[in-house]
Structures are given as structure tokens and as C-alpha cells.
Amino acid sequence: MVITKICCLGAGYVGGPTCSVIALKCPNIRVTVVDKNEERIRQWNSDKLPIYEPGLDEVVKKCRGTNLFFTTDIVKSIEEAELIFISVNTPTKISGNGKGRAADLKHVENAARMIAEIAKGNKIVVEKSTVPVRAAQSIMKILKANVSPGINYQILSNPEFLSEGTAIADLLGADRVLIGGEESPEGQKAIKELCWVYEHWIPSERIITTNTWSSELSKLAANAFLAQRISSINSLSAVCEATGADVSEVARAIGRDSRIGHKFLEASVGFGGSCFQKDILNLVYICECLNLPEVAAYWQQVIDINEYQKSRFTKGIIESLFNTVSDKRIAIFGFAFKKNTGDTRESPAICVSKRLLEEGAYLQIYDPKVDAEQIDYELEGASKKYEIHTSAMLSAVNAHAIVICTEWDEFKELDYNVLYDVMMKPAYIFDGRKILNHEHLTNIGFQVKTIGKRLHNGESTGMWETC
Ligand code: NAD
Ligand code: UGA
Numbered sequence: 001m002v003i004t005k006i007c008c009l010g011a012g013y014v015g016g017p018t019c020s021v022i023a024l025k026c027p028n029i030r031v032t033v034v035d036k037n038e039e040r041i042r043q044w045n046s047d048k049l050p051i052y053e054p055g056l057d058e059v060v061k062k063c064r065g066t067n068l069f070f071t072t073d074i075v076k077s078i079e080e081a082e083l084i085f086i087s088v089n090t091p092t093k094i095s096g097n098g099k100g101r102a103a104d105l106k107h108v109e110n111a112a113r114m115i116a117e118i119a120k121g122n123k124i125v126v127e128k129s130t131v132p133v134r135a136a137q138s139i140m141k142i143l144k145a146n147v148s149p150g151i152n153y154q155i156l157s158n159p160e161f162l163s164e165g166t167a168i169a170d171l172l173g174a175d176r177v178l179i180g181g182e183e184s185p186e187g188q189k190a191i192k193e194l195c196w197v198y199e200h201w202i203p204s205e206r207i208i209t210t211n212t213w214s215s216e217l218s219k220l221a222a223n224a225f226l227a228q229r230i231s232s233i234n235s236l237s238a239v240c241e242a243t244g245a246d247v248s249e250v251a252r253a254i255g256r257d258s259r260i261g262h263k264f265l266e267a268s269v270g271f272g273g274s275c276f277q278k279d280i281l282n283l284v285y286i287c288e289c290l291n292l293p294e295v296a297a298y299w300q301q302v303i304d305i306n307e308y309q310k311s312r313f314t315k316g317i318i319e320s321l322f323n324t325v326s327d328k329r330i331a332i333f334g335f336a337f338k339k340n341t342g343d344t345r346e347s348p349a350i351c352v353s354k355r356l357l358e359e360g361a362y363l364q365i366y367d368p369k370v371d372a373e374q375i376d377y378e379l380e381g382a383s384k385k386y387e388i389h390t391s392a393m394l395s396a397v398n399a400h401a402i403v404i405c406t407e408w409d410e411f412k413e414l415d416y417n418v419l420y421d422v423m424m425k426p427a428y429i430f431d432g433r434k435i436l437n438h439e440h441l442t443n444i445g446f447q448v449k450t451i452g453k454r455l456h457n458g459e460s461t462g463m464w465e466t467c
Contacts, residue, residue: 003029003124003193007081009111011035011044011070013051013167013274013343014128014160015087020059021171023068025201032069032077044070052342052369055168078118083193086111086139087128087160092278101285103132103278112139116146119153124190126156130223130279132286133216136180154190156181157212159219164273165340177207180215220283224299227276229264231305237267237452238312247452248434267452269352269405269432270310272337274345277303310348313451314355317430320449321401326360329424331399333392334406334433335367335375342369348432349405350378356403357383366395368408393419401428407435420444 006022008015011033023031035041043050049060060068071077078084088107093099108129115125125143127136136155143153157180162170177198181187191209198207210218237247247267255262271277280299287296318325337347344350353363357379363386365375372388379386389395392411396402396419404411412435420427429441431450438448438455448455 003083003197005029005081006031006083006085006197007077008033008085008087008128009035009074009078009114010085010087010089010107010129011037011040011050012087012089013164014162015085016044016049016051016070017053017056017059017162017167018087018128018160018171019085020056020063020068021168022197023063023066024059025172026197027067029197030067030069031063032071032081034071034074034077036072036074038072041070041072052340053164053167054340059168074114075118078115078123079120081123082121083124083126083197084115085126085128085158090129090131090278091274092281098285101281101288103130103282103285105131105135105138108135108139109142112142113146116143119151120148122152124154124156124193126158126194127216128158128160130159130219130275130282131157131216132282133213133220135216136212152186154181154186155212156187156190156194157215157219158194159215161219161222164343165338172201174202174206177202178210178215178218179207180210180212183211220279220286223276223279224283224302226264227271227280227306228299228302230266230268230271230276231302231309233265233267234270234309234451235305237309240452241454244454250452267434268309268348268407269313269451270306270348272345272347272349274343277306277346310351311355313348313430313432314352316449317352317356317401317403317428318359320428320430320447324359325356325400328361328400329398330356330361330363331392331395331402332363332365333395333402333404333411334408335365335370335378336406336408339406339408340369342367342371342374344370344374344378347378347405352403352405352432353379353386354382357385360385362386364389364395364397364399366390366392367406368410393422397422398424399427400424401430403430404433404435407433411435416441416444416446420446 006029008019015033019031019033040050088111090103093102093104136157140155159178179191179194181191195207233251240247251265254260255265280303284296284300332353335344335349365386366389375388392414426447428447434450441448
């Protein structure tokens with residue numbers, strides 16, 4: 001089978017960028033991205049794409065209408081495609097068995113049922129969504145139970161490793177592409193077909209092939225390892241604050257060991273994003289189901305430290321502000337879970353904001369890429385004592401404190417002399433991302449607190465300065 005048409009179910013953060021890059025690099029393949037969400041598809045076909053990713057606009061502009069299409073016509077797209085990516089969401093279950101931990105596979109199951117219902121010819125079905133180990137087996141069961149005579153399916157696992165904010169660069173220059181499939185000759189043939197697609201731009205030595213279960217587990221393992229590094233350094237940031245060590249210096253010192261490496265050692269207010277927590281919870285749940293409680297408890301700690309870090313940071317803010325933030329104006333700089341994305345899923349800013357609102361603070365929120373409606377959605381149920389601003393400067397007016405929740409570059413370039421002038425005194429900055437020049441801020445007159453380092457502000461208030 002030569003792949004000439006690809007269909008992708010799910011036009012989200014993964015399906016959209018991944019298929020745009022496939023279309024860019026494979027002009028001989030017609031790529032159709034489908035979604036049941038009409039509004040999302042309308043946005044993909046408009047000038048304002050539904051997601052913000054550096055470089056994405058250019059790729060979409062170049063390919064859309066040529067070999068890249070966004071549509072809600074799921075039936076036609078499935079019928080025509082030889083290869084179908086399943087890139088639907090796999091959130092944590094919110095009810096029933098495994099509530100709060102297991103991955104909810106209802107969208108993956110629906111996708112498999114749609115394929116089974118619609119397909120009239122052979123298909124390679126590729127699991128791109130992040131799923132529990134052996135999910136491919138369930139997809140195969142559904143497909144086989146509904147198969148029309150003469151149709152053959154092959155299921156491959158091809159997890160996605162892109163990071164938001166750098167998705168296009170990650171896709172263009174992937175460290176590796178992972179493809180898992182059956183060891184049968186048909187399985188190996190399907191693997192080769194998918195390899196051929198990626199080989200349009202990824203050197204073949206970077207394409208790793210494994211059995212299906214290794215591929216599925218490797219995705220959960222990769223996210224667990226990355227998150228574990230953040231929780232490890234964040235746990236040490238607490239030790240630094242208590243001892244006078246500086247977590248950035250510790251990270252630099254250990255990162256120079258080539259066995260450890262320097263990436264993913266930035267201490268922060270805590271990790272966010274739609275996947276780290278969800279995927280580790282899923283891993284924990286799988287371990288519990290496999291009767292491996294020690295392994296489950298080990299990975300659960302990565303989540304627990306992240307919760308600890310978010311609440312430790314917020315507690316430090318309240319304590320520094322003389323143990324009360326009631327009716328104090330606090331500027332929240334950044335609401336996205338990291339820079340260069342408008343995504344707010346599991347953003348630490350939500351947790352920090354909710355906690356401060358609970359304590360009676362009045363928040364003045366600014367994020368360069370997150371819409372006001374999205375902030376309202378995330379803070380639903382919390383006190384309405386907040387306003388959303390269109391610039392960092394406006395959000396700082398009359399504020400008692402600035403809290404940096406996202407590491408946007410523009411926050412580094414602000415004129416903090418001017419900000420200081422418009423704020424209440426003493427003016428505080430809580431740098432949850434360690435991005436500012438703390439010495440410069442202290443010289444201006446700010447009281448500065450950050451993660452993993454004691455700063456000498458001439459006074460001692462709050463847990464961050466006590467030993
Ligand atoms: P998303 O919520 O942004 O997008 C999923 C899309 O699938 C939604 O638009 C939804 O309407 C659509 N959908 C659901 N069921 C459908 C169906 N039956 N037919 C057609 N469309 C359907 O999710 P996402 O962030 O793109 O993540 C998708 C998967 O990829 C998840 O499993 C996630 O864990 C994984 N992943 C995400 C990232 C990331 O950076 N966001 C990176 C790697 C892997
Ligand atoms: C992460 C992984 O990096 C991707 O490989 C994976 O494909 C993706 O999850 C997924 O499965 O969804 P993403 O969540 O988009 O990507 O972004 P990251 O760059 O990993 O950042 C996650 C969170 O950790 C952010 O809140 C970030 O600010 C935080 N972080 C990251 C730190 O606090 N310190 C660091 O050193 C690195």
C-alpha cells in the first residue's frame with residue numbers, strides 16, 4: 001500500500017500541528033484533519049487558528065487548501081484515507097472506576113467505532129493519543145468485532161513527543177519518532193509504511209521501531225521521567241530556601257554531569273500542562289491495577305511534590321504579605337502553563353490564583369496569549385474578585401505585589417522602575433519562574449522573593465527567609 005491520503009481524527013494541539021508538518025514535508029500526501037467540534041474546524045480554516053504555536057501560522061498558510069484540509073466531514077475523510085491517526089483527547093476520568101486517575105478512553109473508543117462503521121477498505125490505524133499500555137488491543141477488538149468481509153486493519157502506536165510552545169520545531173527536528181506494531185509480517189509492513197511517511201524529513205536512524213506495548217509504555221515513561229526531574233529539582237528548592245543554597249547553582253552543578261544533563265532542571269512554581277499530571281496518574285493507576293503498589297507510590301510522589309510546590313509558593317506569598325492578602329491587589333503575570341502557548345490546562349497560575357482569591361485578594365491578571373474568556377473558564381466557581389488586563393503595566397497599577405506565574409520573555413523586558421512607581425509600597429515581586437534580575441529589582445526598592453534562593457531584602461518576613 002502506498003500512502004496517498006491521511007486522515008487525522010482530532011484537530012487539537014497534537015492533531016493540528018502534527019498534520020500541518022506532515023503536509024508541509026509530504027507534498028505527495030493529502031492530509032485531512034477532522035474534528036466533531038465545528039467551531040474548532042472553522043477556526044482552523046480562518047486567519048486566527050484555534051491554538052497559538054510559533055511557526056504554525058506559516059505552515060498552515062502554505063499548505064491549507066493544497067494538500068492540507070480541515071473539515072467536519074468525518075465519513076468521507078475516513079473512507080478515503082489509507083492511514084488514520086487517532087489524535088483525540090484522553091483526559092483523566094472524572095467519574096466511575098479509576099476516577100481521578102485512569103485515562104478516559106471514551107473518545108478513542110468512539111474514534112475506533114467510527115472507523116469500524118465507515119471503513120470500506122484496508123486501513124492502518126495509528127494511535128497518536130497518549131493511552132494506557134495495551135490500549136491498542138481494545139481498539140483492535142472493536143475493529144475486528146465490526147469488520148466487513150475483506151477488510152484488514154493494522155494498529156500502530158506512534159506517540160507524540162512534541163511540547164507546546166515549540167511544537168513546530170519539535171516536529172521538524174524530532175529527537176526520535178517512535179513506532180510500535182505487531183511482530184507479524186503484516187504488522188511489520190504497516191510499520192514500514194508509517195516509517196516511509198516520516199522519512200520524508202526525519203533521518204531513518206531517528207525512527208525507533210518497537211512492539212506495540214513498549215511504544216505505548218515509552219510515552220508514559222518519557223513524561224513521567226521529565227516530570228520527575230522537575231519535581232526532584234523543586235523538592236531541592238525547598239532545601240535551598242531553608243539552607244541558603246541556590247537552586248540554580250545546584251542545577252548548574254549537577255547538570256554539567258553528562259549522565260544527568262542540564263535540561264528540565266528549572267525549579268518553578270510547579271509543572272502544568274494537559275499531560276504530565278494526567279499521564280503520571282494514569283501510570284500510577286496502571287501500576288495499582290497490576291498489583292505493583294510500591295511502583296505506584298513511587299510515581300505518585302512526583303505529583304505530590306508538584307502539589308506541594310504550588311501550595312508552598314502561594315503560602316509564601318501570603319506569609320510575606322504580613323499573613324493577609326485580604327483586599328490587597330495582586331498582579332498575576334502570566335496565566336498559560338508555560339511561555340509561547342495560550343494553553344491554560346493545569347496551569348499553576350490557576351492554583352495560585354484560586355488560593356489567593358480564597359484568601360480575599362483582588363487579582364489583576366495579564367497574559368499575552370490567553371483570552372479573557374479562557375481565564376473566566378478556569379476561574380469558574382472562584383470569587384469574582386479579579387479583572388483581566390491587556391498589558392502587564394496596567395495590571396500592576398496600585399498592586400501590592402506582582403506574581404510571575406509564566407516565564408513569558410516580555411516580563412523580563414519590562415521597565416521595573418516604572419512598575420515600581422505605580423505600585424503600592426512596600427512593593428513585592430514573587431518570581432515563580434526565576435526569570436528576573438533580582439539584584440536590579442532589589443536596588444529599585446522591590447521586596448523580591450523567588451524559588452530556591454534566599455534573597456537579602458533587608459527584612460525577614462515569611463517562610464522563605466526563615467531557617
Ligand atoms: P485536544 O483536546 O486539544 O484535541 C483533541 C480533539 O479531538 C478535540 O478537538 C476533540 O473535539 C476531538 N475529538 C474527540 N473525539 C473525537 C472524535 N470521535 N472524532 C473527531 N474528533 C474528536 O487534545 P490534544 O492536546 O491535542 O491531545 C490529544 C492527545 O495527544 C492526548 O492523548 C494527549 O495526551 C496527547 N498528547 C498531547 C500533547 C500536547 O502537547 N497537547 C503532546 C503529546 C501527546
Ligand atoms: C510535555 C513533554 O515535554 C512533551 O515531550 C510531551 O509530548 C507533552 O508533555 C505531552 O505529552 O503532552 P508540554 O507539557 O507541552 O510537553 O511542555 P513542557 O515543556 O514539558 O513543560 C511542562 C511544564 O513543566 C510547564 O509548566 C513548564 O513550565 C514546566 N517546566 C518545564 C518546569 O517547571 N521546569 C523545567 O525545567 C521544564
